[in-house]
Amino acid sequence: MSKFWSPLVNDLVPYVPGEQPKMANLVKLNTNENPFGPSPKVVDAIRAELNDNLRLYPDPEGEALKDAIARYHGLNQDQVFLGNGSDEVLAHIFYGLFQHGQPVLFPDITYSFYPVYCGLYGIEGKTIPLTESFEINPDDYAQPNGGVIFPNPNAPTGRFLELSKVEAIVAANPDRVVVIDEAYVDFGGESAITLVDKYPNLLVSQTLSKARSLAGLRVGFAVGHPDLIEALNRVKNSFNSYPLDRLALAGAVAAFEDDSWFKATCEGVIGERDWVTSKLEALGFEVLPSKANFVFTRHPDHSGESLARGLRDQGVIVRHFNKARIDDFLRITTGTADQNKRLIEVLTGLV
Ligand SMILES: *Cc1c(COP(=O)(O)O)cnc(C)c1O
Numbered sequence: 001m002s003k004f005w006s007p008l009v010n011d012l013v014p015y016v017p018g019e020q021p022k023m024a025n026l027v028k029l030n031t032n033e034n035p036f037g038p039s040p041k042v043v044d045a046i047r048a049e050l051n052d053n054l055r056l057y058p059d060p061e062g063e064a065l066k067d068a069i070a071r072y073h074g075l076n077q078d079q080v081f082l083g084n085g086s087d088e089v090l091a092h093i094f095y096g097l098f099q100h101g102q103p104v105l106f107p108d109i110t111y112s113f114y115p116v117y118c119g120l121y122g123i124e125g126k127t128i129p130l131t132e133s134f135e136i137n138p139d140d141y142a143q144p145n146g147g148v149i150f151p152n153p154n155a156p157t158g159r160f161l162e163l164s165k166v167e168a169i170v171a172a173n174p175d176r177v178v179v180i181d182e183a184y185v186d187f188g189g190e191s192a193i194t195l196v197d198k199y200p201n202l203l204v205s206q207t208l209s210k211a212r213s214l215a216g217l218r219v220g221f222a223v224g225h226p227d228l229i230e231a232l233n234r235v236k237n238s239f240n241s242y243p244l245d246r247l248a249l250a251g252a253v254a255a256f257e258d259d260s261w262f263k264a265t266c267e268g269v270i271g272e273r274d275w276v277t278s279k280l281e282a283l284g285f286e287v288l289p290s291k292a293n294f295v296f297t298r299h300p301d302h303s304g305e306s307l308a309r310g311l312r313d314q315g316v317i318v319r320h321f322n323k324a325r326i327d328d329f330l331r332i333t334t335g336t337a338d339q340n341k342r343l344i345e346v347l348t349g350l351v
Contacts, residue, residue, distance in 0.1 A: 034213035045254035086220025158290030184292035186211035
């Protein structure tokens, strides 16, 4: 605390990202990065952009990327909003679409950035408990609110809510914006983007960090009705006119152009995830059904904390949340085949 701080800074509770340890030879399975790198065409496109043009500001609207995303998803450009990672997109959503003097609804077990944005903007959040089996019950979201947001697949559970149930939540809230955070949708889920033309209150956010293996580039986007996009543009242009730099724009466009790389690497992650799942089950772990690039798992005889510590002692880093209901679980990112084998080898020694 300092006398120089704006008073509200005293009360901020920031998001805590998974650690990025500097040690060599770690099997790093804690932050849901993609084990396959980005498309080589992305790297080429970024290299081609490394020139004297860097003295010039980038396109503030990111037209080329909006166009690539719109074409990819069969939308118009005015249905697309771009941000510096989907975290920034989400921040603008909370600011621009969720301040209605009523609580914003999200699950009790979910992405921990949502309550952080509530704290930043003074928005009341109301957590809705997942069911006993860690599922979202659509009926729970038919109540007065200032907006609804949840990831699909959910994080850190990995569970996917089928599209008809997503639609039920959107349809039950015609006067509020429902945001589906689809950071992990490409690992076997089904996107709600197909519903945006039908529902003016539906906003879908996605990121290039996970399925397109570009967490280091910081590119995210949201799609929805042009009126929702206009609100986000107003917020963005009151905050930072150039959230995406020239390298990010060039790389992201190339990522959407190399669809075969995208599809092949998603399939690769899915195959590895399912291999890890079967091995964990053989070791006696309970594994929630996952449509993400990670699994959420617990063992009946070992605490999550002791397993996480045992893994770490042997150079395998996974995510453990010290939080009610899930403190027995580990969230394990799908790694390369070698990393996953090492994970199972170490766990075999621990259980
Ligand atoms: C990783 C993640 C994000 C943020 O992605 P960035 O685009 O890297 O900011 C958003 N939501 C969920 C649920 C995530 O897991």
